[in-house]
Amino acid sequence: RRRGAALLRVKQTYQRYGLEPDGGELPDFLPVVLEFSAVSRTDGLLRRHRAGLEQLREALAWAGTPYAQVVAAVCATLPAPGPADRARAERLAAAGPPREDVGLTPYGVPGPVLVPLTERAR
Known part of the structure; x- marks a missing residue:
């Protein structure tokens, strides 16, 4: 946000x-x-940014990606999330993805070519 x-x-x-x-x-x-x-x-x-890390960890685990284990390892180095962290993560999830207009190219206007993450790893 x-x-x-x-x-x-x-x-x-x-x-x-x-x-x-x-x-x-x-x-x-x-x-x-x-x-x-x-x-x-x-x-x-x-x-x-513990709440965001928790949300990312859960989303990656749900998607079944191996990156979930990496984020889980990072989270394991931090103190366990407290009630405030959990509540913030739940609020972030309930709000859905943020609307971000900054830096977006309008439709029909050529913009930069984005390379998918899977392509970057090659």
Whole structure:
């Protein structure tokens, strides 16, 4: 929700630690977040987004993807989700996907070609 503002806050967190993600990835790209957490030796960023991680873990498990095990391993390094985390995850799930218009190309206008994640891994 409010992805632009959330991305800015994550980027500012990195900057407070003197880090700047490179490679053109968004600040919330999970491998970047995990690398930051390992380098900064803080799980504050992961804890702050615990509800979203739980929701992601559950969705991946439901879909039967092997990535569910990776996210489950990350969640296992954090304290167990508390009632507030569970309630927030339930609210996120009930609200459904966010409407995000920022950066979207209008229909009929050529835009960038997106490569599916399965293609990127090759």
